[in-house]
Amino acid sequence: MADPRTAPAQSLPIEDARERLRVLIRDLAVVRGHVVLSSGAEADHYVDLRRITLHHEAAPLVGRVMLDLLQREGLVPGIEAVGGLTLGADPVATSILHASAADGTSDPLDAFVVRKANKAHGLQRRIEGPDVTGRRVVAVEDTSTTGGSVLTACEALTEAGADIAAVAVIVHRSEASRETVEAAGHRYLAAYDISELEI
Numbered sequence: 790m791a792d793p794r795t796a797p798a799q800s801l802p803i804e805d806a807r808e809r810l811r812v813l814i815r816d817l818a819v820v821r822g823h824v825v826l827s828s829g830a831e832a833d834h835y836v837d838l839r840r841i842t843l844h845h846e847a848a849p850l851v852g853r854v855m856l857d858l859l860q861r862e863g864l865v866p867g868i869e870a871v872g873g874l875t876l877g878a879d880p881v882a883t884s885i886l887h888a889s890a891a892d893g894t895s896d897p898l899d900a901f902v903v904r905k906a907n908k909a910h911g912l913q914r915r916i917e918g919p920d921v922t923g924r925r926v927v928a929v930e931d932t933s934t935t936g937g938s939v940l941t942a943c944e945a946l947t948e949a950g951a952d953i954a955a956v957a958v959i960v961h962r963s964e965a966s967r968e969t970v971e972a973a974g975h976r977y978l979a980a981y982d983i984s985e986l987e988i
């Protein structure tokens with residue numbers, strides 16, 4: 790049997806890839822202690838998924854696990870691109886792009902980056918990458934607490950004329966995010982629940 794720590798993410802059975810990524814998130818991303826969150830709320834733990842999405846072993850597993858989620862939920866094949874609000878969403882999107890190119894069972898996915906503010910020079914684009922206008926996309930995020938960040942991305946995508954098939958996050962941190970995203974009319978999917986991280 791392949792060693793999940795050294796085998797290419799693509800060659801692992803999905804259950805092994807999912808469990809290995811869960812262990813990496815638990816061991817490398819969970820930080821206990823007082824923290825101020827993006828929303829301004831305070832908490833006693835943080836899940837720093839940038840330590841996962843930019844990690845040599847974990848990043849390919851992120852792509853594999855998130856692509857599998859989109860396939861199981863019937864979104865791939867079907868969508869054409871993934872992306873979200875910079876910075877947390879960026880490596881999530883590119884990991885899925887690479888996993889989809891390696892998977893080869895459907896058309897490869899593009900990625901995009903939603904800027905937090907419009908760029909004032911150059912082409913002044915809010916959404917970078919291949920154009921999303923008229924394309925079916927999934928808005929991704931590393932983690933979601935209030936849902937505010939991913940909804941900001943959704944608003945920019947709608948303004949740009951994209952068709953949002955769903956929102957997908959690696960770690961679902963709070964029911965508030967699901968409620969907010971669903972109230973805005975979007976499907977909400979998560980690869981892991983915070984309860985799986987043994988905090």
Ligand SMILES: O=P(O)(O)OC[C@H]1O[C@H](OP(=O)(O)OP(=O)(O)O)[C@H](O)[C@@H]1O
Binds near residue numbers: 876930931934938
């Ligand atoms: O659901 P929310 O309440 O919006 O919180 C979640 C957001 O917080 C973090 O990003 P952060 O705002 O710290 O910015 P960064 O991605 O630029 O690091 C995380 O990457 C999510 O985007």
Ligand SMILES: O=C(O)c1cc(=O)[nH]c(=O)[nH]1
Binds near residue numbers: 825962
């Ligand atoms: O709400 C947030 O800002 C937040 C929570 C968390 O666990 N991780 C993170 O990156 N952001």
